[in-house]
Amino acid sequence: MIRIEARDLQKQFNDRLIFSQINFSLQSGESLAITGPNGSGKTTLVRIISGLISPTSGQITYHINGRTYAPHEVYGVIGLVGPYLQLYLNLTAWENLEFFSRIRGVPVDKSRLKRLMAHFGLAGRELDLLKTFSSGMLQRMKYVVALIHQPEVLLVDEPTSNLDEEGSETVYQLLEEQQKDKILIVATNEPEEIRFGRKRVDVTGQK
Amino acid sequence: MNLRKSALEENVWTLLVKSNIIFQKDFHLEFRTRYAINAIILFAVISLTAVSFSIGPMQLDPPIQSAMLWIIIFFSAMSGLAHIFVREEEQQTSDTLRLVAPPTAIFLGKWVFNVVLLFSLEIIVIPLYIALLNVDVQGMGAFLTIIILGSVGLASIGTIMAAIVAQASTRGALFAVLSFPLSIPVLRSAIQGTWTAIQGGGLADCLADIQLLFSFTVVILTSSIMLFEFIWRK
């Protein structure tokens, strides 16, 4: 059982206030949608929740099996897909998967990874360098990488950017699956995607 | 709850395993693109030929020969060692890396890479240096020991400074500006030791330099490992 607790999160870049007083609590089986117009700080919030940056004030904590952790201590249970997380373009798809599996301490399960690639419509491209991929294919690839370690907490920033209809459909299925018994956090403005968050946080209203 | 045990656990062994994985990844990437190695070797060869060309048939004295060697190694290092972190930042893979590995493993992996990079440079440059500047190295054992220790020292400073510079806006010039003051102990003892070795000194004769190079590297490396997390985590 995982519980994420955000208390009075506030973020400033120099003297510019991005948001303040963000509060929420989430546990396994719950989902959250982060909404707000472009430039309002959705991405900043996602990065704070995932431990990539720290808030100016306030606290975000993960409670796992009765123990409390800071976000950066639990990167092993977090999966994140976002436009600012790039993969290694000069490695092949397979080399990327191999690297991310090994560094996460997950055994390299060839058939599972192959199935995952195929699920996202990338079958047969395992040995191609990622720099030959289109932006839509890269977005699919990011999902494959984020799912390697079957994360208990999945954060998705702009879930379907660059994706065609078929790709979006696959992603929606995945989000549906994730929110059943794990934690899902989606940052988006598309009404179709907001529905995946049972709880809502609007970043704009929180100045 | 099928939470993998390894997801939340870290110990020295997994840290070393992970730094090795990081190193292999960087080595692989470097092998494919050769950005850093090309820059660093070309720089060294060009400056070496420039020196050799401008002195013509003149024979340099051992003190100048050893100073030349370390100036060339230092500036070549400055042209290539920052790459290891700047590359991750420029290709926006650093956040991806932040989410999959502990900072210490990342630092160690990158450090090993830079050490290997400097060694590969020297395998090419030192024979050239001996040939072009007509250096007669009489104490080969001490000479190589000083080269190895000095390079590890420079690579250690270069790696932690690269991590800092990768997050700043003006990277190129800043890297040398930041690294130079901290490299002075390394350069000074390495030049002194190389000079002694060229003139036929043995390990015992350069003991003071070897001790300083070794202890300085250990101190810088330990403080880097302690401080790296503050650089890496935003």
Place this chain on the structure above:
Amino acid sequence: MKRDWWKWLLGIWMTVMILGAFLYTPVAKGLGQTTRVLYFHVPSAWVATLSFFISALYSIRYLQKQNIVYDIWAASSAQIGFMFTVLATVTGSIWAKEIWQSYWNWDPRETSIFVLLLIYAAYFALRSAIEEKNQKARLAAVYSILAFVTVPFLVFVIPRIYDSLHPDPLINPERKIKMDPRMLQVFLGSLFGFTVLFYWILRIKTEIEFLKLKLSKRM
């Protein structure tokens, strides 16, 4: 006004020291009138070193507490320290021209202060290359600490470059004070005066930075 009594006292103190330096003290053998630079040059060098250590200590505090106030102390101390480093370098260099016939000849003391200048310059270059102030504080603190760690090695390595010709009023192998009592009085008095002066400037500097911080928060 009442709280400022020590500033007035410092003014009087420093005046007395300046007068003492020129009118009261004898000159040292072989150095002639140039002896008098001692009462200004050495205290400047002392403050330059002191501020560097203070800056490093506040950098450590910053990394522990992540409070921007500590960064302000560290950066302010470095800025004032830089000014005193320049003062010590210039006074020393003019003195060297008189006694050693050249402004600069890489005497160990000259080399040490030059490295200190380089470290300060690098520290400021780094600060100006980072936009976000917390990030600036973090990276500058790390650099400051690493530079601090390097200092003991410099102390060991630099004297090996040349033998020093630098006169050693206090720091010498025999640990004896080779100074006329009158010279010693003014020297120590001046050392004390410079230290208090440094503290005063540091207070003003940090006060200004705190006010700036408050203003920017209100806007």
